[in-house]
Amino acid sequence: MADTRYVCSVDIGGTKIASAIMEYPADGSRPYPVYSAEIPTNPSEGGEVVYSRIEGAIREALASDPDRKVIGVGVAAAGVVDPKTGSIAYANEIMPGWSGIELGPRLREALGMPVAVVGDVQAHGLGEAHWGVGRDRYSVLCLGIGTGIGGAYVEDGRVMRGFHGAAGHMGHIESTSAQGIPCACGRSGHLESVSSGTSIGRMFEERYGRVDESRPTVGRDVNDLCRQGDERAISVIHEAGFALGASLGSLANILDPEVIVLSGGVIHQGPDWRSETWKTSVAEGYASQALDPLLETPILIGELEGDAPLIGAAEHLLASL
Amino acid sequence: MADTRYVCSVDIGGTKIASAIMEYPADGSRPYPVYSAEIPTNPSEGGEVVYSRIEGAIREALASDPDRKVIGVGVAAAGVVDPKTGSIAYANEIMPGWSGIELGPRLREALGMPVAVVGDVQAHGLGEAHWGVGRDRYSVLCLGIGTGIGGAYVEDGRVMRGFHGAAGHMGHIESTSAQGIPCACGRSGHLESVSSGTSIGRMFEERYGRVDESRPTVGRDVNDLCRQGDERAISVIHEAGFALGASLGSLANILDPEVIVLSGGVIHQGPDWRSETWKTSVAEGYASQALDPLLETPILIGELEGDAPLIGAAEHLLASL
Numbered sequence: 032m033a034d035t036r037y038v039c040s041v042d043i044g045g046t047k048i049a050s051a052i053m054e055y056p057a058d059g060s061r062p063y064p065v066y067s068a069e070i071p072t073n074p075s076e077g078g079e080v081v082y083s084r085i086e087g088a089i090r091e092a093l094a095s096d097p098d099r100k101v102i103g104v105g106v107a108a109a110g111v112v113d114p115k116t117g118s119i120a121y122a123n124e125i126m127p128g129w130s131g132i133e134l135g136p137r138l139r140e141a142l143g144m145p146v147a148v149v150g151d152v153q154a155h156g157l158g159e160a161h162w163g164v165g166r167d168r169y170s171v172l173c174l175g176i177g178t179g180i181g182g183a184y185v186e187d188g189r190v191m192r193g194f195h196g197a198a199g200h201m202g203h204i205e206s207t208s209a210q211g212i213p214c215a216c217g218r219s220g221h222l223e224s225v226s227s228g229t230s231i232g233r234m235f236e237e238r239y240g241r242v243d244e245s246r247p248t249v250g251r252d253v254n255d256l257c258r259q260g261d262e263r264a265i266s267v268i269h270e271a272g273f274a275l276g277a278s279l280g281s282l283a284n285i286l287d288p289e290v291i292v293l294s295g296g297v298i299h300q301g302p303d304w305r306s307e308t309w310k311t312s313v314a315e316g317y318a319s320q321a322l323d324p325l326l327e328t329p330i331l332i333g334e335l336e337g338d339a340p341l342i343g344a345a346e347h348l349l350a351s352l
Numbered sequence: 353m354a355d356t357r358y359v360c361s362v363d364i365g366g367t368k369i370a371s372a373i374m375e376y377p378a379d380g381s382r383p384y385p386v387y388s389a390e391i392p393t394n395p396s397e398g399g400e401v402v403y404s405r406i407e408g409a410i411r412e413a414l415a416s417d418p419d420r421k422v423i424g425v426g427v428a429a430a431g432v433v434d435p436k437t438g439s440i441a442y443a444n445e446i447m448p449g450w451s452g453i454e455l456g457p458r459l460r461e462a463l464g465m466p467v468a469v470v471g472d473v474q475a476h477g478l479g480e481a482h483w484g485v486g487r488d489r490y491s492v493l494c495l496g497i498g499t500g501i502g503g504a505y506v507e508d509g510r511v512m513r514g515f516h517g518a519a520g521h522m523g524h525i526e527s528t529s530a531q532g533i534p535c536a537c538g539r540s541g542h543l544e545s546v547s548s549g550t551s552i553g554r555m556f557e558e559r560y561g562r563v564d565e566s567r568p569t570v571g572r573d574v575n576d577l578c579r580q581g582d583e584r585a586i587s588v589i590h591e592a593g594f595a596l597g598a599s600l601g602s603l604a605n606i607l608d609p610e611v612i613v614l615s616g617g618v619i620h621q622g623p624d625w626r627s628e629t630w631k632t633s634v635a636e637g638y639a640s641q642a643l644d645p646l647l648e649t650p651i652l653i654g655e656l657e658g659d660a661p662l663i664g665a666a667e668h669l670l671a672s673l
Contacts, residue, residue, distance in 0.1 A: 203602070205528050287516055324432050325518055
């Protein structure tokens with residue numbers, strides 16, 4: 032039997048920085064946090080301030096119980112992480128000054144312990160593949176559906192990172208349903224523009240006006256209406272689900288994963304996203320595009336939710352040792 | 353210095369079965385055929401007859417010079433090859449009775465030597481990645497554009513095969529340009545329906561009638577017209593190139609390869625596919641979809657042509673030992 036092990040995990044998003052000490056029990060069962068904390072990212076203060084905040088959060092986590100011997104730090108970071116260095120190779124305007132931050136090298140130097148940095152969506156996929164609904168599966172395609180849509184492909188426990196660290200932008204593939212619709216990335220016609228929570232709200236509003244006149248319509252509003260049997264909401268959710276399913280079919284034709292896992296806010300925060308309307312739409316879209324040998328590939332709902340990136344970051348650190 | 357090594361390679365397509373003995377020179381330079389032969393597949397005679405023909409072709413290759421010690425047999429096969437067994441898991445109606453043939457196990461038993469079977473398009477990608485334009489690159493996305501469109505993703509010398517062996521069906525992803533157009537696979541809206549040689553001929557014919565009244569228009573006809581400055585042909589080729597480029601952008605967003613390699617009949621058999629019309633269209637389509645960190649990813653033309661699957665099959669055998 033192995034010893035109990037401890038890994039420090041950090042998940043850096045545009046809204047918050049979550050940190051944890053993950054305990055890997057000696058019996059080999061699923062790791063869980065023995066310490067956890069959350070602080071706001073306040074990204075507008077710039078990359079350097081955010082960096083200091085991260086280093087501080089890690090130091091606090093490490094100091095939370097000096098008797099625990101922590102092996103190293105696994106970091107799940109927003110933006111594109113250079114797989115060779117662990118630096119932030121690219122970030123969008125949501126985190127100004129984040130691009131170029133030498134996150135891995137600086138943390139390694141400052142903390143004097145092993146540090147491994149991976150993209151946050153890639154970490155999410157690693158978490159579900161190692162300890163979530165994808166455990167014991169050879170390969171897992173994981174899609175995170177929230178404000179935007181991201182993804183990760185994990186094979187044999189290892190996440191595909193790409194040459195620049197940019198692999199897994201599954202929301203940014205051509206979707207017939209999104210033709211001509213502008214995407215947050217600056218292109219158009221992408222899956223994200225029709226199946227993300229943001230897009231579902233926007234589609235409803237464009238067609239039927241605001242649900243609440245005082246604010247923009249979001250995915251959850253449409254979900255609530257759908258639950259009440261509102262035909263307009265049902266039609267929008269059907270369209271978003273079908274487009275998602277069709278893209279999952281395209282992705283299966285490219286990657287042929289053993290299982291497909293859906294996660295993220297849209298999946299977890301509204302139980303009705305698991306409703307028959309949505310499930311049927313996704314299945315119909317999938318069947319419309321997936322090739323015959325791939326028609327039986329299971330489409331599952333992730334089970335780790337917000338813990339997935341922290342667990343995945345810890346797994347990434349362990350694999351890097 | 354290593355010894356000179358010999359591998360028997362077979363490439364099984366719907367039209368012909370190519371076999372070769374590949375010599376791996378002792379100086380580590382690129383392998384080349386010291387024996388090669390080609391026979392028709394005649395797939396309509398059924399899977400069992402085709403199997404006998406393959407075994408016969410391999411025995412002839414092995415007997416061609418009994419003094420050469422051949423290490424094993426690498427097979428590139430049409431259809432979906434089960435990665436666990438080397439059997440044909442799935443084949444379409446072009447090769448009746450091919451699905452279910454236990455190709456790897458039977459050849460291994462019959463020949464008493466190592467046999468490794470891989471999909472033909474996957475073998476093509478392996479060839480270009482190991483010894484073609486993708487050599488010394490960390491990861492290669494290879495697309496074969498001919499009658500249909502197939503693909504392969506090779507990372508660190510290893511091809512992504514997928515859980516069922518069906519990874520790499522890059523022609524069967526949603527393309528905005530192909531919306532509503534039926535695909536050979538039975539679905540619709542796929543890249544193959546707008547950018548393959550077959551599709552280019554069909555698109556021209558649908559819009560402008562046959563080039564030669566006595567037969568269906570093929571890609572090469574449109575290419576010839578394009579070379580003569582025919583505006584109709586130029587517009588069709590632009591559309592096909594743009595759609596291909598856009599899909600390459602989607603694929604880069606998913607896989608983030610170091611280089612993209614284009615190969616296959618459409619690329620190699622008409623030098624004008626490398627013309628400015630086509631190259632510009634592909635580049636425009638790519639830029640319309642690829643994310644910022646991926647805009648500089650090189651799009652190269654394969655250099656091994658028909659030898660690529662034979663070389664890739666040999667590499668696959670060597671990796672399996």
